Every structure is written in C-alpha cells, then in structure tokens.
Amino acid sequence: MITVTEKIKILCAGKNISAEDLAAGAGLKVEQVSRILEDERIPSLASIIKIARALGVRPGTFLDDSEELGPVVNRHTDSSPTVTFTSHLTDDHSHMDFMSLAARKAGRNMEPFIIDIRPVTESGSFSSHEGEEFLFVLEGTVIVSYGKERYELHKGDSIYYDSIVSHLVTAGGDSTAKILGIVYSPA
Template structure:
C-alpha cells in the first residue's frame, strides 16, 4: 500500500469533518506540528497513533487504511468475501506486519477485526487504548506482553488489555497468521 494514501486519507477525513489541525491535536493529545507532518507524509505514525487519530475522527483505523474512502452509510450487516480481501503489506508504518482487513465497509464499528501475518523479528512494542484478542490460525507465535513472554501455538488465543506494551514474532519456518480483534472502549471524542 502506498503510504501517501494513509496521509491523504487523514487529511481528507479531517477536512470532511471541518476540523482544523489544532482541533484534531486537541482531540488526539498530539501536537499540531506532528499531525501536519503526518498529513504531509514527513512522519510515519505507528499503529497506536493511527488509533488515536481514527478515534478523534470517529472512524475505524481500516478507514484510514482504505484506498477509497466512502461516505458513511447505515450498514447493519457487512459481508466481506475472502477473494476480495485486501492485504496491506509491511511498511515503515506497520513494522514487519502484513494486515488483512476484515469488515472494512462496516461503519461505526466498536471492534477492529483483521488478520496479521507476524514478522520474524520484533521491531517495536505497541500500546494503545482498549482490549485485544488474538487467535493463532497458523504457525507459532512468541508473544511479548509487558515483561512476560508466551509461546502460542495454532489454536491458542489470548485476550488482553492493550495499553500494556505488546508485540509478537513468528517462530519456526512458517509465518504465524493471527486473527486479531481490537475493541476500543474509549474513543478520544469531544
């Protein structure tokens, strides 16, 4: 995925909501200058920053990652076909992880589901508001949570408070494939 799309989407969503950079900064707790750099693609935000921005814009992270932002609609059911699933390949913004977006067209989600292909090495720890659920679909995952390390095999799952720094990497000769659902119980809305 072209990283410029993410930056353009943030700016497009901000202007659609008629928010200034200063107003978005107040909602996210980030500085106006940092947000400006993100919109100009000068600063690559980590996933935790994208969740803050998405919360402040009252959209899901997958909306920011979409190639085509559609106007919000009232969708009570969202059916996504596997053959049409989008995969966002590893970029500097998503260190080491490939993402398969699930339920992309469902507006107003309280949960963010996706499939992750875990990297072979841990490049950074993540921490963000909410709770997270991970289910190992394939492979073996070394999961770091705070100061603890766990080895998860196919069929194992973990549910955790995602404000604690966490990350994971694939073990063995096959990349781990994980079903992940993030629940945001507190949005940065004002």
C-alpha cells in the same frame, strides 16, 4: 480511493485542527504527525487509533472503502487487499500484513483482521493504545510480549489483552505466522 493520509487531512481541515493540535490530542510527537501527514503510507495501527480518538472518529474510518448497513460477508474464495502499517518514527515497514474482514461495515466498533506476521531479525517497537485486542493463531508460532511478560502461542491458541499495556506481536521462529486479530477501540 482516498488514502488514509488524505482522510486524516480532510478531517483535520474540517475540524480546523493543526498538526500540532492533532499531535497533542493524540499523544504523539509533532514529528510523527508531520511524517503521517506528508507520507502516503499507512501509519502504525496504534497511531491510527490515537489519531481517530483525537478526531472523534472510529479507527476504521481511515480504512473504509464503502459502507454497508447490513452484514458484511467475506468468502474464502474472494481475494482482499492487505494493508501494511508503517512503524512509528522510522521509514521501515511493519512485519505484519493486515487483511480487513469488515472494511465495508458501517458503524462498526471492532476491527477484525487476518494478519500475516513475517519473522523479523531485529526487535520491533512496542505499541500501546486504548482498547482491547484478541488474537487467535491460525498457523505457525506467535510471540506476544505484553508488559514484562512473554507468551508463546501455537496454532489454536488465543490471547485477549488490554492494549493500553505496551505490547509487541512477532512470529516465532523462521516461518510466517497467521492470526485472526480483533481490535476494539472505544470511540
């Protein structure tokens, strides 16, 4: 399987885009792009969305294993691998594990995930990117910091927001939370 980093390198080579050009097109720092291109870990979701936009592809391009033209069915009895996106400029891993619900779907415009959010002791870094997000709490308590506002969501609650506004999603309390998250990013 080709890694996210390898897919980014292949797309950059095919379009003759340097790390500096990619950084400028994605609105990222050259150090961020260099770290992404030199590492095998998956960059933050916000960075993937910005890189995809700069390369003219959909964000799911970096997460696809195979593509099906028809519907993609996920059974609760099937185990799917999770993906942990890394933080923006640090070596730390994120506090969220993402299980894609549509990695095999060709040409999709939305990225649906089941996301486990682990409690964190330090404050995380906010992200912003083009698009929209929908979160539905399946288990636990989730805190969504959105701009200057703070929302506490419980099982059965949901939130839909524009992701261009700085936001941070964390677990409330000492327990892991589980959400259904759908990310839309315009191509």
